[in-house]
Amino acid sequence: MHPGAWLVWVGAAGLVGVTTTNPFYLLPLFAAAYLVHSRHRRDDRHARAFKIFVLFGLLTIVTRTSLVLFDVVTRESTAHAFLEGLRLAVLLSVFGTFNSVSDPFRVLRLAPRRFHEPALAAALALSIAPRTIDAVTQVREAQKLRGMDTRRWRSWPALAVPVLETGMEEADVLAASMDARGHGRGRRTRYRPDRWTWQAGVTASASASAAVLFVGSALAGEGGLIVSTFPLRWPEATTVLVAGAFSFAVPVLLPLGRESS
Amino acid sequence: MKAAITFREVSFAYPDAEIDALREVTLDVPEGAFVLVTGATGAGKSTFLRTMNGLVPHFSGGRFRGRVEVEGRDTVSSAPRELADVIAYVPQDPAAAFVVDRVEDELAYAMENLAVEPAVMRRRVEESLDLLGIESLRASSVRSLSGGERQRVAIAAALTPGPRILVLDEPTSQLDPQGAEDVLAALQRMVHDLGMTVVVAEHRLERVAGFADLAVGCAAGRFEIGAPASVIPRYASGPPVARLARLAGWEEPLPLTVREARRRAPRLASPAHTDIPVTGRVLLGAASLDAGYGTRTVLRGIDIDVRAGEVIALMGRNGSGKSTLLRCLVGLHEPSAGTVRIDDRPPIPGRDVGLCPQEPDSILFKDTVRDEVAATIGWSATPDDPTSILQLLGIEDLAAHHPRDLSAGERLLVATAATVATGAAVLLLDEPTRGLDTSSKTKLSNFLRARAASGGGTVFATHDVELAAEVATRVVMLAGGEVIADGEPSLVLGDSAVFAPQMTRVFGPGWLTADQVADALPAEVP
Numbered sequence: 001m002h003p004g005a006w007l008v009w010v011g012a013a014g015l016v017g018v019t020t021t022n023p024f025y026l027l028p029l030f031a032a033a034y035l036v037h038s039r040h041r042r043d044d045r046h047a048r049a050f051k052i053f054v055l056f057g058l059l060t061i062v063t064r065t066s067l068v069l070f071d072v073v074t075r076e077s078t079a080h081a082f083l084e085g086l087r088l089a090v091l092l093s094v095f096g097t098f099n100s101v102s103d104p105f106r107v108l109r110l111a112p113r114r115f116h117e118p119a120l121a122a123a124l125a126l127s128i129a130p131r132t133i134d135a136v137t138q139v140r141e142a143q144k145l146r147g148m149d150t151r152r153w154r155s156w157p158a159l160a161v162p163v164l165e166t167g168m169e170e171a172d173v174l175a176a177s178m179d180a181r182g183h184g185r186g187r188r189t190r191y192r193p194d195r196w197t198w199q200a201g202v203t204a205s206a207s208a209s210a211a212v213l214f215v216g217s218a219l220a221g222e223g224g225l226i227v228s229t230f231p232l233r234w235p236e237a238t239t240v241l242v243a244g245a246f247s248f249a250v251p252v253l254l255p256l257g258r259e260s261s
Numbered sequence: 262m263k264a265a266i267t268f269r270e271v272s273f274a275y276p277d278a279e280i281d282a283l284r285e286v287t288l289d290v291p292e293g294a295f296v297l298v299t300g301a302t303g304a305g306k307s308t309f310l311r312t313m314n315g316l317v318p319h320f321s322g323g324r325f326r327g328r329v330e331v332e333g334r335d336t337v338s339s340a341p342r343e344l345a346d347v348i349a350y351v352p353q354d355p356a357a358a359f360v361v362d363r364v365e366d367e368l369a370y371a372m373e374n375l376a377v378e379p380a381v382m383r384r385r386v387e388e389s390l391d392l393l394g395i396e397s398l399r400a401s402s403v404r405s406l407s408g409g410e411r412q413r414v415a416i417a418a419a420l421t422p423g424p425r426i427l428v429l430d431e432p433t434s435q436l437d438p439q440g441a442e443d444v445l446a447a448l449q450r451m452v453h454d455l456g457m458t459v460v461v462a463e464h465r466l467e468r469v470a471g472f473a474d475l476a477v478g479c480a481a482g483r484f485e486i487g488a489p490a491s492v493i494p495r496y497a498s499g500p501p502v503a504r505l506a507r508l509a510g511w512e513e514p515l516p517l518t519v520r521e522a523r524r525r526a527p528r529l530a531s532p533a534h535t536d537i538p539v540t541g542r543v544l545l546g547a548a549s550l551d552a553g554y555g556t557r558t559v560l561r562g563i564d565i566d567v568r569a570g571e572v573i574a575l576m577g578r579n580g581s582g583k584s585t586l587l588r589c590l591v592g593l594h595e596p597s598a599g600t601v602r603i604d605d606r607p608p609i610p611g612r613d614v615g616l617c618p619q620e621p622d623s624i625l626f627k628d629t630v631r632d633e634v635a636a637t638i639g640w641s642a643t644p645d646d647p648t649s650i651l652q653l654l655g656i657e658d659l660a661a662h663h664p665r666d667l668s669a670g671e672r673l674l675v676a677t678a679a680t681v682a683t684g685a686a687v688l689l690l691d692e693p694t695r696g697l698d699t700s701s702k703t704k705l706s707n708f709l710r711a712r713a714a715s716g717g718g719t720v721f722a723t724h725d726v727e728l729a730a731e732v733a734t735r736v737v738m739l740a741g742g743e744v745i746a747d748g749e750p751s752l753v754l755g756d757s758a759v760f761a762p763q764m765t766r767v768f769g770p771g772w773l774t775a776d777q778v779a780d781a782l783p784a785e786v787p
């Protein structure tokens with residue numbers, strides 16, 4: 001699918017996540033993110049990146065909730081912290097899905113020419129995470145086969161040193177390779193721009209409508225977007241907004257284009 | 262002939278280095294030639310190649326004197342990017358040099374920077390995909406590719422901008438023999454049809470020597486260019502035909518290819534074949550092994566025993582399942598059916614079986630070579646002494662060096678030593694001769710023979726037929742995830758059109774190494 005459609009999808013889903021702490025909206029949004037990831041992820045290597053984002057999300061919930069311990073622990077404050085954590089976790093999952101379904105270097109091509117440099121830097125920065133995960137896995141395996149007990153914390157230099165040193169060397173190689181291949185000469189052309197398909201249109205308009213719905217409700221103060229924790233009340237939800245959160249799963253229903261990657 | 266690249270009194274030293282990597286190099290690389298760069302590891306080959314497009318000194322720093330001109334442009338006053346339209350460079354490890362994610366986009370990357378018209382880009386990408394035989398990979402992520410596929414993609418990406426000069430650092434190190442032949446033939450076609458200048462650094466001379474019009478020899482920073490037959494023998498001991506000629510005292514010029522050797526070789530009857538009895542105790546056994554990733558089956562019904570005193574060469578084309586089999590044998594990959602057993606139990610990775618990785622850098626983390634080996638000894642609680650293990654590999658003189666300061670070949674020997682130190686009964690090596698020059702390769706061969714003699718079991722996956730001919734006691738050939746041949750090297754390799762070593766090609770089945778033939782040659786041969 002056109003990277004622009006994914007950009008609209010992630011932007012809209014992020015906006016929805018920001019407007020609400022209501023689990024009846026956040027959980028459908030997470031479900032949609034998971035389904036989209038399952039169907040549209042580029043390959044198994046990216047599946048791993050999504051899992052890590054979700055793990056980070058769970059960690060966020062735990063950390064955010066336990067921060068309450070530094071304050072007066074009440075039912076209200078715990079619920080408040082939990083919901084804040086949940087919102088962050090769902091936002092992370094949404095971003096994880098975006099990472100697994102879209103190629104950052106294809107997204108980068110959408111940037112206007114004068115922003116090519118910063119956009120490329122951003123895309124390269126995004127690719128550091130999967131590269132590092134690959135490197136850690138590789139080093140861990142290799143050291144295990146040399147007799148290291150990789151579960152022991154004391155052995156961390158045996159993992160960190162090769163990962164960091166190889167990473168630094170690779171960064172040098174990459175910089176040299178980019179220059180040797182003409183990066184930074186100024187004028188550039190664009191190879192095979194992605195085509196805007198009807199699937200992209202449906203995805204973008206469904207996502208944008210959902211975002212408008214949520215932002216509208218937020219401005220009007222309707223729909224129980226923010227759960228009241230002082231006093232603590234059971235969250236209420238409207239069917240329209242639940243459906244709106246679910247609508248981020250629309251790409252799952254669309255047939256995959258021939259070049260869906 | 263017009264020169265594509267000229268070197269005039271070029272000297273260069275890396276920052277903080279005491280000795281010069283290049284010393285007053287003066288030579289011309291003529292246009293439209295296929296040039297092979299040869300010399301021992303650490304002699305300055307990679308530095309020399311990187312000087313050609315200005316990566317040295319622009320990206321290396323250091324002291325640079327003299328003048329290098331590429332198609333008349335000075336490499337000091339022009340940055341590498343300003344030379345990108347005339348010269349392309351493929352580094353030793355292409356994986357780190359990939360910029361974008363999709364194979365197709367990677368092929369277009371340099372052209373986009375050079376502002377090539379979209380229609381032209383489209384056509385060149387298609388041509389390049391076909392030329393390197395990677396059309397099926399166009400939509401893949403470059404990170405998901407195997408080593409051999411990465412090399413092909415990197416070469417294809419270098420060709421698309423239509424450079425006049427192409428510089429490649431060990432471009433076939435991860436390709437199987439047929440794949441290497443195809444890639445080199447494709448490059449030669451660019452030289453013949455388009456007048457492109459191709460400069461290749463390569464240790465596996467048996468693969469490249471036949472393609473080269475000229476050779477550059479280098480030793481300790483000094484370089485000279487000349488006819489392959491006169492330059493190569495003075496800077497390297499290979500290829501095997503040249504070694505034989507030297508051992509047998511043939512007159513100059515020494516042969517470099519099978520064809521040249523065959524013209525001068527006497528006829529030899531096949532050596533008397535005696536079956537080597539299989540005696541050693543089974544150290545590690547795999548039975549009816551199936552394995553795969555997700556729904557993709559990679560290995561089918563593999564039976565293999567590793568016995569004490571055996572050195573097994575695991576061969577087969579790229580993607581035939583060699584690496585997966587090694588991962589199963591070491592206990593890292595769970596087979597979907599069948600068993601891997603050592604003394605009737607599954608092997609413990611790193612204790613019963615050690616695997617030296619393809620990338621030595623992924624295990625080296627200490628400040629000295631000695632500490633590196635000592636670290637393994639500490640983990641494995643073996644009573645060994647680091648020095649004695651370094652001696653097995655012949656690298657005791659490197660004990661005090663920092664592993665990162667060593668050449669790629671030396672690092673591989675250090676990584677091997679660090680794996681041997683586990684004291685594991687079975688040692689697995691994944692492509693152990695990548696980047697190894699002749700002298701390092703000899704050290705590795707000696708080690709493998711000594712290990713066999715002392716009753717250790719070894720399995721190594723390799724594309725290097727000459728190494729297999731030299732040290733293997735058994736060759737197991739894989740294709741499509743199945744064992745298609747398993748037996749003595751003379752039988753398995755002798756019977757193959759693709760995997761036959763040079764001596765077999767010249768003298769017929771049964772002859773594997775230059776030393777073996779030299780011993781058998783009658784004394785009166787010219």
